[in-house]
Amino acid sequence: MIKEITKLKEEISGSLGNVADMESLDSFKLKYLVKKGSIQALFDRMKEVPKEDKPLIGKELNLLRKFAQDKFNSLSEKFKRAEESTPDIDLTLPGRAGYIGSRHPVLQVLDDMVNVFTSMGFDVAEGPDIEDDHHNFDALNFPPDHPARDMQDTFFVKSDNGLLLRTHTSPVQIRVMQSQKPPIRSIMPGRVYRNEAINSRSLAEFHQVEGLYVDKKVSFAELKGTMMIFACKMYGNDIDFRFRPSFFPFTEPSAELDISCFLCGGGGCRVCKKTGWLEIAGCGMVHPNVLGGCDIDPERYSGFAFGFGIERVTMLRTGIDDIRLLYENDVRVLEQL
Numbered sequence: 001m002i003k004e005i006t007k008l009k010e011e012i013s014g015s016l017g018n019v020a021d022m023e024s025l026d027s028f029k030l031k032y033l034v035k036k037g038s039i040q041a042l043f044d045r046m047k048e049v050p051k052e053d054k055p056l057i058g059k060e061l062n063l064l065r066k067f068a069q070d071k072f073n074s075l076s077e078k079f080k081r082a083e084e085s086t087p088d089i090d091l092t093l094p095g096r097a098g099y100i101g102s103r104h105p106v107l108q109v110l111d112d113m114v115n116v117f118t119s120m121g122f123d124v125a126e127g128p129d130i131e132d133d134h135h136n137f138d139a140l141n142f143p144p145d146h147p148a149r150d151m152q153d154t155f156f157v158k159s160d161n162g163l164l165l166r167t168h169t170s171p172v173q174i175r176v177m178q179s180q181k182p183p184i185r186s187i188m189p190g191r192v193y194r195n196e197a198i199n200s201r202s203l204a205e206f207h208q209v210e211g212l213y214v215d216k217k218v219s220f221a222e223l224k225g226t227m228m229i230f231a232c233k234m235y236g237n238d239i240d241f242r243f244r245p246s247f248f249p250f251t252e253p254s255a256e257l258d259i260s261c262f263l264c265g266g267g268g269c270r271v272c273k274k275t276g277w278l279e280i281a282g283c284g285m286v287h288p289n290v291l292g293g294c295d296i297d298p299e300r301y302s303g304f305a306f307g308f309g310i311e312r313v314t315m316l317r318t319g320i321d322d323i324r325l326l327y328e329n330d331v332r333v334l335e336q337l
């Protein structure tokens with residue numbers, strides 16, 4: 001009997017090596033630990049054992065049962081813990097990339113413009129979206145009935161109190177000159193509003209970057225140089241320039257800056273409307289009336305100013321020919337910009 005007990009213990013020890021999960025542990029239990037299992041079968045044979053041997057054999061059998069039961073308990077614990085900590089997902093599946101947003105193309109262009117101008121020594125100033133008539137028009141040398149006021153259709157906040165949504169960022173020039181004395185070198189980005197019909201080229205709300213440089217002996221040559229450096233940094237060194245005479249009440253002389261179309265190299269394409277040139281900014285020498293109105297002596301100081309439309313620069317950079325695409329926030333469009 002002792003021999004058989006030892007044999008069964010060896011068998012049990014050996015079979016433990018094959019128990020790798022709950023399922024095989026269940027078979028182990030069925031084979032050895034249940035009422036019809038092999039251990040109980042040996043207990044059932046106790047009646048055959050001579051009386052004097054019973055205590056020893058009984059003890060050995062109890063030890064065997066305890067051995068198997070202990071092994072069963074600890075393995076069962078182990079498998080339960082492993083089951084709980086295994087998440088119900090397939091860890092071998094490749095991960096799904098998260099959707100990452102990006103800065104809006106108009107803001108990307110604005111960031112680049114700000115970087116170019118700050119690298120040339122300009123600081124960044126801001127002014128209010130709701131302006132008064134004085135800053136938006138009068139102080140910029142628009143006389144009350146000057147036809148130039150018609151160039152911009154204005155949203156008035158209330159027609160009798162002179163408050164309006166600024167039609168350009170030029171009034172920030174006035175605010176900067178009223179609060180600082182030369183030398184002044186500032187750019188002024190911001191949102192502007194015009195009561196215009198919405199179509200592929202214009203919106204009622206868009207963005208501009210204004211620039212102002214006032215100091216002693218500031219010349220048109222410096223304006224040209226600044227504009228050219230800006231354009232090369234934004235569009236590459238291969239572009240050509242052209243300054244066309246223009247008119248703005250707040251600058252004299254005034255000009256419009258064209259650059260050669262960087263998409264077709266000047267040969268003519270859809271974006272430059274076959275002209276080979278792209279209009280990118282208005283600019284000029286600050287009018288003496290504007291300087292004087294801000295208590296800056298036009299005899300001692302001169303300055304230049306410029307204004308860019310940010311959406312326009314963005315459209316030229318991305319080759320988009322409908323400005324509305326920039327504001328519909330269609331992810332399929334934004335992902336490409």
Ligand code: DAH
Nearest residue numbers: 168170282283284305306307
């Ligand atoms: N304010 C002008 C506009 O909205 C743009 C502009 C032109 C700004 C010439 C300037 C400038 O500072 O010198 O059309």
